[in-house]
Amino acid sequence: MMWKPTRRAALLGAASALLPCATWARAGGVHWAVNRAGWPSGAPKRAWLLHGPEGAPAPDGLRILAAGSGLPVGVPDGLVETTDPLTGSSVLRVELSGLTEPGDYVLAAGPSLSPPFTIGDGVYRRTVRLLLRSFYLDRCGVALNDGETNLFHRPCHLEDAALEDAAGTVVDLSGGWHLGSDYGKSTGAIAQALFGLVAFADLFPGEAEAIDLVLPETADLAASVDGEIRHGVDYLLKAVDSHGEVRGGVASAAEGAIPAPQDDDAVRAIRSEGVETAYVTGAALAAAAARLERIDAARAQACADAARRILAARPDLVETSPRPGETARVQMIAEMALAGIEGIPPGALAMHIGAAPTDDRLAGGGLALTLLRLVRRDAATGTVTEAGTLAQAKLEAAGRDLEPFASFFLGPDAASNAHERATGLGIVLAGAASLSGNPALRATAQGTADHLLGVNRFAEAFVTGLASETDAFLPIAHGTAIGLGLPLPGAMMGSTGRMHEDWFVDEATGLATFRQITRPPMTAPSLAGNVSLAILLTLLDDGVAVAAGKSEADPPPGPTAAEAAEAAEAAEAAANEGDAQASEAEAAPPPASAH
Structure with missing residues (x-):
């Protein structure tokens, strides 16, 4: 299989196509995890904010921003602090269910911005x-x-x-x-x-x-x-x-x-x-x-x-x-x-x-x-x-x-x-x-x-291609070699490795790369x-x-043949009754004057 890169993808480079870069934003040791496809307006919504292996205090000033303008539009409904049992990192659960207005948003914690996400009907x-x-x-x-x-x-x-x-x-x-x-x-x-x-x-x-x-x-x-x-x-x-x-x-x-x-x-x-x-x-x-x-x-x-x-x-x-x-x-x-x-x-x-x-x-x-x-x-x-x-x-x-x-x-x-x-x-x-x-x-x-x-x-589970044309690449491991597969947008991936320990984002270049590790992550x-x-x-x-047996996208079912015939008979009877009433009104004498 071959890939003819577009100009945008060629400029970004294959390395930036790895999903950890697309799924998480990192600045000052802060990682965001959001539903990249977004949420229906009435759905329960929560994101995760991991911020440092030392259990650093939660960053101040968590805000919800409009993705286009960057203007603040609100704050999360609430925060629940816990600890990731595998890494020992401090974790914040960010509650967002009160955000129901359709639109595109990002979350901000200090200098760190989450990936953008969408709220609205038909979002998926x-x-x-x-x-x-x-x-x-x-x-x-x-x-x-x-x-x-x-x-x-x-x-x-x-x-x-x-x-x-x-x-x-x-x-x-x-x-x-x-x-x-x-x-x-x-x-x-x-x-x-x-x-x-x-x-x-x-x-x-x-x-x-x-x-x-x-x-x-x-x-x-x-x-x-x-x-x-x-x-x-x-x-x-x-x-x-x-x-x-x-x-x-x-x-x-x-x-x-x-x-x-x-x-x-x-x-x-x-x-x-x-x-x-x-x-x-x-x-x-x-x-x-x-x-x-x-x-x-x-x-x-x-x-x-x-x-x-x-x-x-x-x-x-x-x-x-x-x-x-x-x-x-x-x-x-x-x-x-x-x-x-x-x-x-x-x-x-x-x-x-x-x-x-x-x-x-x-x-x-x-x-x-x-x-x-x-x-x-x-x-x-x-x-x-x-x-x-x-x-x-x-x-x-x-x-x-x-x-x-x-x-x-x-x-x-x-x-x-x-x-x-x-x-x-x-x-x-x-x-x-x-x-x-x-x-x-x-x-x-x-x-x-x-x-x-x-x-x-x-990036332990993700769907390729949600963020851009370049995050559609498959990070793969075959034997002991780690590399990039071909771009295949729409592939649901899952890891049996511990990719949060294996991948990181180089803050100087903004590109995703990987550390020396003892066993490769297997993404399938x-x-x-x-x-x-x-x-x-x-x-x-x-x-x-x-x-x-229907979805909201389906048209409402039409009447059965028996129902249609019954409705036609009722309409004809109503029309006949209306004609009779009109004839009676024409034949009746005019009402007496009040004067």
């Missing part, structure tokens, strides 16, 4: 588009020449295959999306991402149609996200063999420098993945079959056939209750039932939904989205099914059970390697809040989104996390009423 729409569009930029097996980002490469990894048996059978596994900056591919991750794209389009049809991802093949589609769904489908159809077994993906380069995508013509080996990959792939193909039925019948049929093969290879799944933790299995059976895939006997769906957990395992995959889809189906069709009722009860119970656990993300010591789990927790909480109306659940869901968008210690973009975060932010941004 740009971030959601970045997250969804990152899939196009991460495509494998196709040529890329993107005018928005200046990313381009020739068709890449066209030789992705493996020798499957002694006869030398070649398996084509080209396509899909790259997994991280090493350009490997995981069928499980691709399936999770595909399912998330389908769930986004189905849960928020108005939003899906309003977001133009500017994809080359989607001019004929009402929702351009369907173009990305078709790209993911084409890979999964190759990954499922004729016996219903699912190939695990393609390994990246084993050692040494990783070649650029268009320069890698090696036959890369199939990687091994567990049975959960088969379950997630079955769920994704079933959901895609239902989604594409009205716009791409051939692909929809191929998806349904592949899902049937996966199920036929595991006939005992529908007759036995899932074991604890088999959330992907529950998801697959539920999605196949929703799509009308043959082979799901009566009662199997309710049995599986009844076995779904309500603890943090529900946040580890796509099952929470399946539960939301079941609830939405009942609401949209005006029916009450056993599976839908169980799904709503599971979500509401999970919200109550997980709210204390998810509160962990409201503090500065949230685990940095939990970025994918945080999106799942947020979806559970936001979904439960939409069903129950519990504001505490929604507030905690907002806290998980804040963590992922910058309210953490030091997340395919499934990207679309999960897009779903979470849409739930938080528009207050989607999932139980009603």
